[in-house]
Amino acid sequence: MIEAPKGTYDVLPVAAEARAVLEGHAQQILGRAGFKRIETPVFESTELFVRGVGEATDVVQKEMYTFTDQGGRALTLRPEGTAPIARAYIEHGMHKLPQPVKFWYLSSFFRQERPQAGRYRQFWQVGAETIGSERPEVDAELIVLLAELLETMGVKGVRLRLASLGTPETRAQYREELTSYLHAHEAQLSAEVKARIELNPLRAFDSSDPSTQAVMKGAPKLLDQLRPEDKEHFDSVKALLDVVGLIYELDPTLVRGLDYYTRTLFEFTADGLGAQSGVGGGGRYDRLIEQIGGQSTPACGWAAGIERILLAGSEVPVAADTVDLLVAPAADRLAGATAPQFELAREARRAGLAAQLELTGRSLKAALKHADRLGARYVAIVSDAEHVSLKEMATGEQHELSADAVIAAILRGPRL
Numbered sequence: 009m010i011e012a013p014k015g016t017y018d019v020l021p022v023a024a025e026a027r028a029v030l031e032g033h034a035q036q037i038l039g040r041a042g043f044k045r046i047e048t049p050v051f052e053s054t055e056l057f058v059r060g061v062g063e064a065t066d067v068v069q070k071e072m073y074t075f076t077d078q079g080g081r082a083l084t085l086r087p088e089g090t091a092p093i094a095r096a097y098i099e100h101g102m103h104k105l106p107q108p109v110k111f112w113y114l115s116s117f118f119r120q121e122r123p124q125a126g127r128y129r130q131f132w133q134v135g136a137e138t139i140g141s142e143r144p145e146v147d148a149e150l151i152v153l154l155a156e157l158l159e160t161m162g163v164k165g166v167r168l169r170l171a172s173l174g175t176p177e178t179r180a181q182y183r184e185e186l187t188s189y190l191h192a193h194e195a196q197l198s199a200e201v202k203a204r205i206e207l208n209p210l211r212a213f214d215s216s217d218p219s220t221q222a223v224m225k226g227a228p229k230l231l232d233q234l235r236p237e238d239k240e241h242f243d244s245v246k247a248l249l250d251v252v253g254l255i256y257e258l259d260p261t262l263v264r265g266l267d268y269y270t271r272t273l274f275e276f277t278a279d280g281l282g283a284q285s286g287v288g289g290g291g292r293y294d295r296l297i298e299q300i301g302g303q304s305t306p307a308c309g310w311a312a313g314i315e316r317i318l319l320a321g322s323e324v325p326v327a328a329d330t331v332d333l334l335v336a337p338a339a340d341r342l343a344g345a346t347a348p349q350f351e352l353a354r355e356a357r358r359a360g361l362a363a364q365l366e367l368t369g370r371s372l373k374a375a376l377k378h379a380d381r382l383g384a385r386y387v388a389i390v391s392d393a394e395h396v397s398l399k400e401m402a403t404g405e406q407h408e409l410s411a412d413a414v415i416a417a418i419l420r421g422p423r424l
């Protein structure tokens with residue numbers, strides 16, 4: 009048997025319905041706030057992600073599905089949605105539209121990660137982006153909208169962590185300062201942290217080693233070093249979240265795997281996801297559009313994992329299927345039955361009924377049993393166009409009519 013590739017999964021019909029519910033909520037919550045749906049291609053030029061997401065990131069270094077096509081072009085299955093949307097914004101001259109432009113998407117993404125619960129190689133994200141405004145309301149609004157989507161989906165134990173990264177310049181300067189601080193305290197750091205000082209000094213904040221933790225209490229914090237205009241922006245974002253009573257924790261150690269973030273950075277975690285507790289997150293990316301060849305344009309956005317929302321959320325109530333009519337051949341299987349059956353099912357659907365054809369050639373007895381399993385309200389037992397027996401399943405009542413009269417009889421219901 010040929011199985012689906014490792015880290016991928018099939019969305020079977022039962023799961024598809026819960027996803028459709030989530031998509032409906034996203035459409036409603038984001039649509040009301042003026043976000044419009046966008047879909048970008050599944051693959052893009054590799055260059056877009058190398059320049060957009062950042063050459064040194066894990067995503068670009070280790071996780072991309074990159075291939076060369078027959079024409080020798082370097083292409084990559086999208087690992088994330090922001091760089092493609094920024095590309096589309098530039099390519100379609102959307103800076104000429106009234107700003108900001110607000111998009112939402114629900115699409116699949118691809119990363120070659122180690123598969124485990126909540127982590128797949130093809131996964132789905134719902135995301136939102138606001139491009140063309142640097143106002144703090146943009147950041148706060150996006151955060152509030154994601155919080156609302158998670159709440160609507162019944163995601164439990166949601167926590168919001170918030171930080172500001174300032175500018176890349178502030179960050180570079182801070183990194184140097186933190187690196188020197190760590191070197192000065194090397195003797196008290198765990199071996200693991202010590203080995204990674206140059207590579208990723210920020211990770212020292214996440215260490216569970218008590219002696220390292222004691223050192224980190226006194227370490228310089230990026231949040232204390234923001235430039236006045238970045239600090240003011242961050243203070244405004246926090247004040248707006250306070251206005252609506254959205255609880256957050258300031259986390260100066262918050263790091264995310266993509267290089268393009270500036271200023272506001274946030275992540276939502278949820279209970280019940282185990283090691284993969286991140287359910288969604290995002291931030292401001294004021295430099296990205298310029299970085300991939302557009303005019304300098306401020307922007308902010310988030311993405312949340314569909315699988316994780318569904319894992320951490322409450323059971324989605326799925327409406328029971330309705331089947332108004334099953335169209336089956338009569339026991340005598342007259343040769344003339346096939347065409348009128350086919351036509352009747354089509355006409356019934358055009359009249360708004362949920363109508364299915366009996367498709368296996370089962371006996372009438374078996375077809376009636378099948379109708380019962382489907383929960384069909386009526387079965388039309390067709391001999392030919394003039395002779396149809398319409399059976400109401402709830403009462404067992406049966407009436408003889410012509411095929412033409414069946415739909416009207418059902419619509420008139422409930423009694424034949």
Ligand code: AMP
Nearest residue numbers: 126127128131286287288311312313316
């Ligand atoms: P990121 O694009 O890395 O910021 O991820 C945003 C959200 O997408 C995360 O919080 C997860 O919910 C989800 N996500 C990211 N990578 C994966 C993956 N490999 N499998 C499933 N969900 C993922």
